[in-house]
Amino acid sequence: MGKGGQPRVLLVEDEPAQRTVLAYNLEAEGFAVTQADNGEDAMVLVDEEEPDIIILDWMMPKVSGIEVCRRLKMRPETRGIPIIMLSARAEEVDRIRGLETGADDYVVKPYSVLELMARARAQLRRVRPSTAGVVLEHEDIRLDPESHRVYRSEKVLKLGPTEFKLLVTLMERPGRVFSREQLLDLVWGRDIYVDTRTVDVHVGRLRKSLMQHGGADPVRTVRGAGYALG
Amino acid sequence: MGKGGQPRVLLVEDEPAQRTVLAYNLEAEGFAVTQADNGEDAMVLVDEEEPDIIILDWMMPKVSGIEVCRRLKMRPETRGIPIIMLSARAEEVDRIRGLETGADDYVVKPYSVLELMARARAQLRRVRPSTAGVVLEHEDIRLDPESHRVYRSEKVLKLGPTEFKLLVTLMERPGRVFSREQLLDLVWGRDIYVDTRTVDVHVGRLRKSLMQHGGADPVRTVRGAGYALG
DNA sequence: TTGGACTGTTACATTTCCGTCGCATAGGCT
């Protein structure tokens, strides 16, 4: 995985409008998006960004999506990356299938964005079964990303957006110690400037929220290093 | 519906003995039975056979029942098919419920065959109540897409077209949080340009409509994320 | 044509949350 929670997706589509819409939706769904509008750039970006999944348009100038797919599936180091191919008409899917490019899934345009998201998640789950769309559990804490709900011993907890994201991050790797800088990256975003002490404050708020109905403090402070769950 | 009033059931169970027994009983009860022993085949058969109801074992090799269920409930064209999940122990039912896979009912092994039949019929009745329309229900809200009518505790509600579509979308996956962008996609259509704040306004109108005869607000606002039902 | 129903936008009110500061407290080292 790119970083703790944010799966990286490489989006290859030559039509700017479609690419923009997709990128927007993917980002809204929590993906870190890298964009390319042609096959050559895509090949380079695969190595540079090491995406967790690739969404690839079939029709493209120069190097076509099919060709990109074929090349990637030939190299051992990129073979494992799931590829979802976009194609304009249903009949084409059969053709692409026939070409045995090795793509992992196909979506026909015009596609439902939600469906595409679902398929992307499904692929990610296959490759990395832990995260993305599954209910996270740690001791008596249960977190469902889909319904955006957190339970502790059957009681619903109320927590703010940042506390929620913070908890998601911690729960994705229970026991692992995250430095304040890492947490800023993962929860706030890579290019946001905020004081590292802000993390402390939010961890404090998260603690209070998690203990609002009683129970022990599940967050562990590692002096000089950061925070961890359990 | 299948031919001549015979409801089609897709039976997905990897244990041959159990599957055979169940299939026999289902056929005796007048169902047209299609069988699968794994999730992948099941996904294919859903499209090929268009069953009226699916009985799905939880534990299966490769693609689990949960995963099949989740995928089916994500696709609009299969979302309406009722799914009954079979699970080995009672505790698991709670777990599956927590996962919000969208299954319509749960039966614990070892189950009474009669009970399973009864539940299957109940689901069919719900989906096909002489009108052949899918009826969505959530708490005290009942929505019939066929007649375009919405009831709340036996009283008919009056709501506009957009409010109706919005409610349909939310009710198709109760509990799930939809972002404003997703709702724009699903309710308005993906190539319509409207401000995301418009969603807020319509959610507000939907709320007012749903509470026009009293009752609590069934729509949940998830700050920083979107809206959900329940 | 007129009136009603509906829609999308805007402006404003209100709530909730965020980031920072200051000080208290705890932990670790000599």
Place this chain on the structure above:
DNA sequence: AGCCTATGCGACGGAAATGTAACAGTCCAA
């Protein structure tokens, strides 16, 4: 103990997200 640093935590101003009424435009039926 005494000192220094890291962390906990309450408070506060302000920003951001959301609720909502009002408005103008559109469509359609009477």
